Amino acid sequence: MNPDDRNIITLVKQQYERFPYPVAIESLEQFISSGARQGGCPSLCFHWYWPYRAKTDDLDILIAGCGTSQAAKIAVNVPGARVTAIDISERSIEHTRMLLRKHGITNVELHLLPVEQVASLKKRFDLIFATGVLHHLADPVVGMTELRRALRTDGSIYVMLYGKYGRDGVYYLQELIRRVGLTAMNATSDDLDAIVSLINHLPRYHSFSAKREFFGDNMQVAEELVDLFLHPQDRGYSIPDIYDLLARCGLKMQRVLLRAHYDPRCSALRDMKLYQRVRKLPLPDQFAVGELFRAASLMHFFIACPNERADDTYITDIQCDHWRELIPVRHPMIDIKPSHASNTGAQILSSPQHQFPDIQYSLPGRESAFFRRINGERSVGEIMTTVGLGASDDSAAQWVRNFLEDLDAHDFIWLRG
């Protein structure tokens, strides 16, 4: 590691020693009793990673840059897994240790270790979580490559990276704050108050003001303000940047999560003349166009896997030959409202996970009847039979496949084998 990179890692470590993140919670009681799950937890979405395998807890999981609670939240819901968690912040590791002890969670091993040195564990993993960490590394390609080396060939990595366009205003403010000499290490609580005041007095045409609603309540406490505006190392990614990062690290895209944020068919683009051109592009380019159309994604979530992993272990394409045997699974977080437009049983689907409220999907009567029968157990062919659609009816088959493709693109279902 060169001296500049060492300096960056020191500054990042100092910030997370002074301001551990996420804001530390004293207990997992509420998390456990509410039945909540950590994003990407295999207890909920095992088949995102391995759609053709029977669900199991028998997994080696790495949490890279675990922060204060992520490892405990995953481990408590996957008790049969062997979880390893690493971070450079001693305070975050200590806080995690306290949560593990408090809740009697025994399947986690903690290490004070940078992602860049994960090879020193001499372990391979089925599943790696890298949420909110790679964009803080001196060189994300180095960190991601090390993680890929620690992944089994049939493994997956669940990633969250910051969005370049959604956070553009944040990056202007980070620079402004750096220019006046404030850092995560010297800022006092008065300085943090001054930053809040600055934010509250931005002109309405500032990029941050335009997107402020998307940041919700994330500016209430010192840890949140510092993580947002005083971070010493923070870069945002576009969709093409992500594909480029994966290509440089020997990884390929397995699944773009929150796909509706990017897929042009899930935005107003779908009804525009330009869409005829857009839909002819390869999917990653369509996603790049969809991203630029909204230009406001704060975070990107996706799953990647090693280049060597066989396609038929993870691709579930409703346009494939064995489409009738695929099993649609409903996303557990869907808001379903009756449509006011008719009394035919039509419904409107939306998701609290989507950042953009315009992402909705209307289910007229026939689609609604089909959707109601999706229970994560019945195959597509079985559902077709229960709603009276003949297996040999070509137009019914095409309708079903297009409908399920649409639901998948909107993140309302996924498919498993």
Ligand SMILES: C[S@@+](CC[C@H](N)C(=O)[O-])C[C@H]1O[C@@H](n2cnc3c(N)ncnc32)[C@H](O)[C@@H]1O
């Ligand atoms: C924004 S927090 C995210 C925590 C956790 N992944 C989550 O999603 O709740 C980033 C964490 O990454 C850790 N981190 C930053 N650079 C790191 C590095 N090079 N190696 C390991 N951990 C690192 C920080 O100490 C911090 O705990």
